[in-house]
Amino acid sequence: MTSSIRHVTIDCADAYAVADFWSRVLGQPLHEDDGEEDEEVLIEAAGLLFVTVPEAKTVKNRLHFDLQPQDRTRDEEVDRLLALGASIIDDQRTGDGMGWVVLADPEGNEFCVERSEAERED
Incomplete structure (x- = not known):
């Protein structure tokens, strides 16, 4: 028998605020029972x-x-995420269109934005 990952848990100072940010990033709703006062908030x-x-x-x-x-595109997504409250930590984009951008969510948790599938096919 094996195990499966049920959730990836992210520690934060304000669970609702960070979950709301990621909900908007991913276009996925917060769990219907979760609210601003909750100390655990799920994007199921x-x-x-x-x-x-x-x-x-x-x-x-x-x-x-x-x-x-x-x-x-990657660059359009970076602009959208910055408007949602992310910040740029490191920009690894190159002049030939390759590379990625390292961003941070509102509490400083790093994540990367890579090129889209369409950009990879070009």
Whole structure:
């Protein structure tokens, strides 16, 4: 018998605020029972559970998400995510259109935005 991953749990200072950010990034709703006062907030379709903890983030993530836009270019997606509250940590885009961008969510958790499938086919 094996195990399966039920959720990926993300510690944060404000579970609802970070979950709401990721809900908008992924276009997936928060669990219907979760609200602003909850210390655990779930994006069920994505398997992401956000939990309020007292400790602040202090170092680089050991695990991060690599996002691939589905209906826009990498650069368009970076602009959309910046408008949602992300910030650029490192820009690895190259002059020939390759590369990725390292962003952080509102609490500083790093993630990458890669080129879309259409951009990879060019």
